[in-house]
Amino acid sequence: MTRPFNFSAGPAAMPLEVLQQAAAEMTDWHGSGMGVMEMSHRGKEFISIYEQAEADVRELLAVPANFKILFMQGGGLAENAIVPLNLSRGGKVDVVVTGSWSEKSYKEAAKYCTPHLAATGADTRFTTLPAAAQWQLSGDAQYVHICTNETIHGVEFHSLPDLQTLGCDAPLVIDFSSHVLSRSVDWSKVGVAFGGAQKNIGPAGVTLVIVREDLLGHALPICPSAFNYKTVADNGSMYNTPPTYSIYMAGLTFQWLKRQGGVAAMEQRNIAKAKLLYDFLDSSSFYSNQVAHDCRSRMNVPFFLADESRNDAFLAGAKAAGLLQLKGHKSVGGMRASIYNAMPIEGVEALIAYMRDFETRLA
Amino acid sequence: MTRPFNFSAGPAAMPLEVLQQAAAEMTDWHGSGMGVMEMSHRGKEFISIYEQAEADVRELLAVPANFKILFMQGGGLAENAIVPLNLSRGGKVDVVVTGSWSEKSYKEAAKYCTPHLAATGADTRFTTLPAAAQWQLSGDAQYVHICTNETIHGVEFHSLPDLQTLGCDAPLVIDFSSHVLSRSVDWSKVGVAFGGAQKNIGPAGVTLVIVREDLLGHALPICPSAFNYKTVADNGSMYNTPPTYSIYMAGLTFQWLKRQGGVAAMEQRNIAKAKLLYDFLDSSSFYSNQVAHDCRSRMNVPFFLADESRNDAFLAGAKAAGLLQLKGHKSVGGMRASIYNAMPIEGVEALIAYMRDFETRLA
Incomplete structure (x- = not known):
């Protein structure tokens, strides 16, 4: 029987062979006598799964060596708080609102800093993207936030803005939750990228965060330790127990993606x-x-x-x-x-x- | 062949029949044409999984109707920040330190409020529990925090303190991560209970939080929306995308536990x-x-x-x-x-x- 085609916006369809492999390994991973869910995150079996997943996503997205790859929890929505907790320094941040997701980012940031609406697509009901040349960027923003694919409104940045040519030295933060791994990323234009897993990576419950090293270590004192990028990076994403099975599934998806070319x-x-x-x-x-x-x-x-x-x-x-x-x-x-x-x-x-x-x- | 016995402290061994059921349903849950990982969290299939899991854990732990059951992310360690963000009101909180986990809770709380060390087992290297009658409780604490089972030091509260008889009206917060569902809970003595899943519930990546309703709605303004107990409760744990597969696995474990009596x-x-x-x-x-x-x-x-x-x-x-x-x-x-x-x-x-x-x- 043919499997139905599943058009869910997320959690979304996963490759059938990834699911089949996970099912086959459920009670015994590679002869270890344990399923992946049952492994200590500090044991050599899970560490090998973790390191392979990290290396694969670094290779797939061509992430430069000066970026850390973190596996966190809370999804893209929690990152709306976690990003300003880590990067805003309580100052001003620029947000370009192009749909529901960046609008949520804009609102949540106000808990920690002063978000400035640099541009919005609201006047066309988010059916267009405001041109970067028209953005009203602050001179002193700690970062510029965009959502590079708006899952709900269906608008996507097909190229990243080059903030430097716009006269802005702030790092660019991209929420790439819903198109991560569907296209390449120009890391020369990016400071932080984050994405919930439940579209192109794996099960809901793990968040991929890729952060340039010079942006670590500036978190507000009120940032929860478990969500402090530097703490997470310094502990190899194991400051708290990571969502081990979700990382394993992400790793299987990365392997599948490599097999696809x-x-x-x-x-x-x-x-x-x-x-x-x-x-x-x-x-x-x-x-x-x-x-x-x-x-x-x-x-x-x-x-x-x-x-x-x-x-x-x-x-x-x-x-x-x-x-x-x-x-x-x-x-x-x-x-x-x-x-x-x-x-x-x-x-x-x-x-x-x-x-x-x-x-x-x-x- | 006999399966090895796995004594991991967590992520820990799961019931074999739970893993086998999950493997069998991996690519097609109940004829839906979708695996559980692939379901929208707002679709009727996943909602039915969620509601069953919630009802089962309420029944298993005999949780009274005036407590909300939340499925969150970040594990017990993130709760060390989330609890004071939700309950401390920036004031004083009492913490009883009986091992590594409550010590972490004590330290993290200082980001949001004034933690007071009400008692410690440090003088016996955490091989004893300080008797409740000896605790130095503040008169004005917003809550009293204990870890009811210290995973690392192996000490457990075999009965919960009755704070009222100690002259304390503050709610009791219990971190029951590593013994949840292994014994009954006397809810008349508890305000909030939280636990990471990776010992007795299911895969790492979901946190069970059970909170008395009158304690909702007092979060600090800096509490991330995704971790605000009231926001999470008001949205049936779906303010952000919940860790759907982990909740499903928890649900299978709850069903297994019911079959065990x-x-x-x-x-x-x-x-x-x-x-x-x-x-x-x-x-x-x-x-x-x-x-x-x-x-x-x-x-x-x-x-x-x-x-x-x-x-x-x-x-x-x-x-x-x-x-x-x-x-x-x-x-x-x-x-x-x-x-x-x-x-x-x-x-x-x-x-x-x-x-x-x-x-x-x-x-």
């Missing part, structure tokens, strides 16, 4: 998948996507039926056709197809075939 | 297991445990060889005999046998048989 190959597939779906949407008068062409997300594709009274029937038919979790986020409405790394192009083709069929049956 | 039956087995091991240690001149009899932990049994030059040989022989992860914590040294719920009495018997044999071979 790495991030560059995956990026080409993601471009092809997204083009297929957007081209179909643009050719249709029955369906539409409202995001500007230059910032459409390759990962999250919100779309609408022209006749929204058909939404429930659309979703019911999709489920019957083996196309799961297509309902849009309540704040945007309509539908959303999340087509992360683990979604094969066959899933996008099946979705389009269903959409054509649904339209035809109503015609 | 619940906490009361498990407590009897834990008493029997601990008695067997301590009686053996006390009868031996080759091995010893140094904790006072009235506060010996049923879960974590540190012990020493009289001749510590034999430690490496003891551990190597144990591993060869299928007895894993017996090395003591570096701060205490020697050995440690953690015998949580998932450890059957046969594991304790096998350990004792090996210990006898090891001694005999050297005689």
Whole structure:
């Protein structure tokens, strides 16, 4: 039987072979007599799993040696507090609001510092990205925060801003939760990148944080020790017990990604998948996507039926056709197809075939 | 082949049938076409898993209706900050230090309030518990913190202090990470209980927090939203994406525990297991445990060889005999046998048989 295609925005579909490997190793990892969940995080078995995962993600994302890779807890949402606790020094920070996630970052930062709204896409209901040249950057911000892929609104930065050419020396903080590992990252432009795992990495409950070394050691005194980047880095992400099984699953996903040809190959597939779906949407008068062409997300594709009274029937038919979790986020409405790394192009083709069929049956 | 017995202090052994069920459901949970890791936390499938887990732990621990059950992230160690962020109001808090874990709680609290050392077992190197009648409680503490089972030092409170009879109206906060679900809890004496999952609940990465409702809503303004008990409670632990798979595994463990007869039956087995091991240690001149009899932990049994030059040989022989992860914590040294719920009495018997044999071979 064919497995259904799962378009969940997150927690999201994982590669089947990753799940199968995890199932096979559940009660006994590599003859150790223990499942991964049962291992001391300080034992040599888990340390080897951890080190492999770290090395693999460093290789996949071409992370330079002067960046630390941390595995933390709390997800992207907790990072909205953890980032200013670590980097703001209680001063001013610039935030570019391009959708729900960066808006949450902007609001949460106010607990620890003075966030400045450098730009917002609110005037187009977050269907465009404000051009970097137009951002009102503070001269004295401790960092500039952007969300490089807005999961809910489906807008994505296809290139990172070069803050230095904008006359800004502050480090760039990117929330790359929902497109991490779907494309390469230009680390010369980045100070900190963070992402919850539950889209392209693995199970919810582990957060990938990649931080330039010179940004460590400036946390506010009120920063909880378990969320102090320097403390976490100095302890190899084992200051507190890390989410060991989630890190193991992330590691299996990293290995799978390497077998797929790495991030560059995956990026080409993601471009092809997204083009297929957007081209179909643009050719249709029955369906539409409202995001500007230059910032459409390759990962999250919100779309609408022209006749929204058909939404429930659309979703019911999709489920019957083996196309799961297509309902849009309540704040945007309509539908959303999340087509992360683990979604094969066959899933996008099946979705389009269903959409054509649904339209035809109503015609 | 017999599975080895795994004495890890945490992450710790899990019931084999829980792991087997998880493996069987890894790629398709109950015909949904999705593994649990792949489900939206807001979909009906995961909500049903969540609600069952919450109801089961409420039943198992007989949690009264005026307590909220939260599933959070960060482990017990992050709670050392999260508790004072939520409860201290920036004032004074009393901490009873009985080992490494409560010592960490005491130190971390100083970031947010004024911790007062109400009592300490340091003078006996944490081999005794200071009697509650001797605690120097502040009249105006916002809460009193104790760690009811010290994983590293192997001391356990066998009854909870009744603060009211000590003339103290403050709520009692208990860190029950390493003995949760091994015994019943007298909730009439408790304000907040928290515990990392990786001993008796499931995989590392989820923290069980049980909080009396009247203690919600007093967080400091600097409390990260994701760690504000009221915010978490108001959103059914889904303010941020919860660690869904870890919650599912916890739920499977709760179901297993119910099949074992619940906490009361498990407590009897834990008493029997601990008695067997301590009686053996006390009868031996080759091995010893140094904790006072009235506060010996049923879960974590540190012990020493009289001749510590034999430690490496003891551990190597144990591993060869299928007895894993017996090395003591570096701060205490020697050995440690953690015998949580998932450890059957046969594991304790096998350990004792090996210990006898090891001694005999050297005689």
